[in-house]
Amino acid sequence: MISVSKYHGTGNDFIVVDAAIPVPDRRAFAIEHCDRETGINHPDTESNGADGVLFLALEDQYSPPRVVMTLVQPDGSVAEMCGNGARCAAAWAARKTDADELMVDTQAGTRRAIIEDETVRVEMGHTTFLPDKVPLARESPLVEEDVEGLTVTAVNTGVPHAVAFVDDVNSVDLERVGPLVRNASVFPSGANVTLASARSDRDTTPLDSDSDAVAVFDQRTFERGVEGETDSCGTGAVAIAAVADRQGFLPDEGPITVCPPGGDLEVSLSAGVATLSGPVVRECSTDLSVADPRRIS
Numbered sequence: 001m002i003s004v005s006k007y008h009g010t011g012n013d014f015i016v017v018d019a020a021i022p023v024p025d026r027r028a029f030a031i032e033h034c035d036r037e038t039g040i041n042h043p044d045t046e047s048n049g050a051d052g053v054l055f056l057a058l059e060d061q062y063s064p065p066r067v068v069m070t071l072v073q074p075d076g077s078v079a080e081m082c083g084n085g086a087r088c089a090a091a092w093a094a095r096k097t098d099a100d101e102l103m104v105d106t107q108a109g110t111r112r113a114i115i116e117d118e119t120v121r122v123e124m125g126h127t128t129f130l131p132d133k134v135p136l137a138r139e140s141p142l143v144e145e146d147v148e149g150l151t152v153t154a155v156n157t158g159v160p161h162a163v164a165f166v167d168d169v170n171s172v173d174l175e176r177v178g179p180l181v182r183n184a185s186v187f188p189s190g191a192n193v194t195l196a197s198a199r200s201d202r203d204t205t206p207l208d209s210d211s212d213a214v215a216v217f218d219q220r221t222f223e224r225g226v227e228g229e230t231d232s233c234g235t236g237a238v239a240i241a242a243v244a245d246r247q248g249f250l251p252d253e254g255p256i257t258v259c260p261p262g263g264d265l266e267v268s269l270s271a272g273v274a275t276l277s278g279p280v281v282r283e284c285s286t287d288l289s290v291a292d293p294r295r296i297s
């Protein structure tokens, strides 16, 4: 058995393992313990499983401290980046070091994180529509085109997203269309499928009535690697901001609010560089079994 903790960022939940603890087969560990029926059990609730395992290696000899993040997903795949995961990684490392600024090393690059009480803000780097960076199996950007019946724009925010703006995110059968778009041949590495709709019923930054700008979006995301919808997706929230910006309907200034089912996130975009901010919760700690290393397949 090894000791782990469980964190979530607006409902996107992760088992956190200190990478100093040997887990010989990380893939098998993630597949076993993320399972929503039989996986890690939260002591206070009926819920099981997680959206992934964050293996975190703390390098506290540096200032600010660094944490190397590897996200292994419920299907055993490794994701290059995860916005909510990076926020949870920073909160985990902050708890160990007392630092309020950290560098999170991901496979998509190093991301600076700032802790402000329960809120963790992460710099998310450049967003890109370039076909070889998304990646796409073609030579031109995919903008507002039909893929399996959804009108999507493809963007990479650390991982690939197919973003569809719709009138109402809840009117789309994401369980049906998500896997079709996720596996479409135009996405050679697959894609997360993110739905967005403008929210008008919220009292937020007053917008110029002459402008089409939108400051609050609803979000739903079908995630690659989870192969299902999650309660929140940080790279997806950034993808919504990037696509809205490209279409010209972001307010001139100030952050936007993106509302996945699990809670509100704030996204800022400046010259194609994004920042993601929102709450992180440490749910519990517990012990989990690790497979016998002699059985690694």
Ligand SMILES: N[C@H](CCC[C@H](N)C(=O)O)C(=O)O
Pocket: 012, 078, 079, 080, 081, 082, 083, 084, 085, 159, 160, 192, 223, 224, 225, 226, 230, 232, 233, 234, 235, 236
């Ligand atoms: N939930 C994560 C995204 C995980 C990425 C993953 N699903 C993939 O691209 O394979 C987030 O907050 O950004």
